[in-house]
Amino acid sequence: xxxxxxxxxxxxxxxxxxxxxxxxxxxxxxxxxxxxxxxxxxxxxxxxxxxxxxxxxxxxxxxxxxxxxxxxxxxxxxxxxxxxxxxxxxxxxxxxxxxxxxxxxxxxxxxxxxxxxxxxxxxxxxxxxxxxxxxxxxxxxxxxxxxxxxxxxxxxxxxxxxxxxx
Amino acid sequence: xxxxxxxxxxxxxxxxxxxxxxxxxxxxxxxxxxxxxxxxxxxxxxxxxxxxxxxxxxxxxxxxxxxxxxxxxxxxxxxxxxxxxxxxxxxxxxxxxxxxxxxxxx
Numbered sequence: 001x002x003x004x005x006x007x008x009x010x011x012x013x014x015x016x017x018x019x020x021x022x023x024x025x026x027x028x029x030x031x032x033x034x035x036x037x038x039x040x041x042x043x044x045x046x047x048x049x050x051x052x053x054x055x056x057x058x059x060x061x062x063x064x065x066x067x068x069x070x071x072x073x074x075x076x077x078x079x080x081x082x083x084x085x086x087x088x089x090x091x092x093x094x095x096x097x098x099x100x101x102x103x104x105x106x107x108x109x110x111x112x113x114x115x116x117x118x119x120x121x122x123x124x125x126x127x128x129x130x131x132x133x134x135x136x137x138x139x140x141x142x143x144x145x146x147x148x149x150x151x152x153x154x155x156x157x158x159x160x161x162x163x164x165x166x
Numbered sequence: 167x168x169x170x171x172x173x174x175x176x177x178x179x180x181x182x183x184x185x186x187x188x189x190x191x192x193x194x195x196x197x198x199x200x201x202x203x204x205x206x207x208x209x210x211x212x213x214x215x216x217x218x219x220x221x222x223x224x225x226x227x228x229x230x231x232x233x234x235x236x237x238x239x240x241x242x243x244x245x246x247x248x249x250x251x252x253x254x255x256x257x258x259x260x261x262x263x264x265x266x267x268x269x270x271x272x
Binding site: 062067124147154155 | 184221229
C-alpha cells in the first residue's frame with residue numbers, strides 16, 4: 001500500500017508546477033491552453049481523490065498523533081498553494097487573454113477551490129487531533145487499579161455488533 | 167508470555183468503563199470503530215509505541231496512552247470530529263495483561 005500522503009504529495013507537486021505555468025498564460029497557444037485545462041482537471045481529480053482517501057481514513061479512525069505528524073505539513077503546503085492560485089487568478093483576470101487562456105483560468109480557479117476544500121477539512125481534523133486532552137483523573141485511575149487488585153475487573157470482550165449502539 | 171510479540175494482550179476493564187463506552191453519544195458505526203481501535207491499537211499495541219516516552223503520561227509510571235481521532239456522521243448527515251483518550255496500565259505487560267484505567271471522549 002502506498003503511504004498515506006502519496007496522493008496529496010503527488011497533487012502538491014503538480015500544483016506547484018502549474019503555479020509557475022500560469023504566469024505565462026498570455027503566451028499560451030491553443031494547444032498549450034488545452035493541455036493546461038486537462039492538467040487542471042486531472043489535478044482537481046487528484047485532490048478530490050486525496051480528500052476522499054483522508055475522509056475514509058478518518059471515518060475508520062486513526063491514532064491522533066500519527067495523523068498530525070502525517071498531515072500538518074501537507075495542510076501548510078496546501079495553504080501556500082491555495083494562496084498562490086488565488087493571487088495568480090486575480091492577476092490574470094486583469095490582463096487580456098485568448099479564449100482558451102480564459103478557459104484555463106476558470107479551471108485553475110476551480111482547482112484552487114478544490115485545494116481550499118481539502119485544506120479546510122485537514123485544518124478541522126488537525127485542530128481536533130491537536131486539542132489538548134483533559135487532565136487525566138488520577139483518582140479514578142487509582143480506583144480502577146484497586147478494583148483490579150480486588151478482582152473486580154473483567155476481560156474486555158468485543159461484542160458481536162460493536163459496542164452497544166443507539 | 168503473550169502480548170508484545172505479535173500476540174494480543176488481554177485487556178482488563180471495569181464495568182463502569184465498559185458502560186461508559188457503551189453509552190457514548192455516537193452512532194453504532196462509530197462505536198464499532200472504537201472497538202476496532204481497542205483491538206488493533208491496544209490489544210495489539212507495538213512495544214515501540216507503548217514504550218515511546220511521548221506516549222507515556224508519567225515518566226516513571228506504568229502507563230501509556232493512545233488517542234483515537236475519528237469522525238462520526240449522524241442520521242441527518244452532520245459530520246463531527248471526535249477524539250477519545252485511552253490510558254492503559256501496562257505494569258503486567260510482560261505477562262500479557264493490560265488494564266484500562268482511564269477513557270475520555272472529547
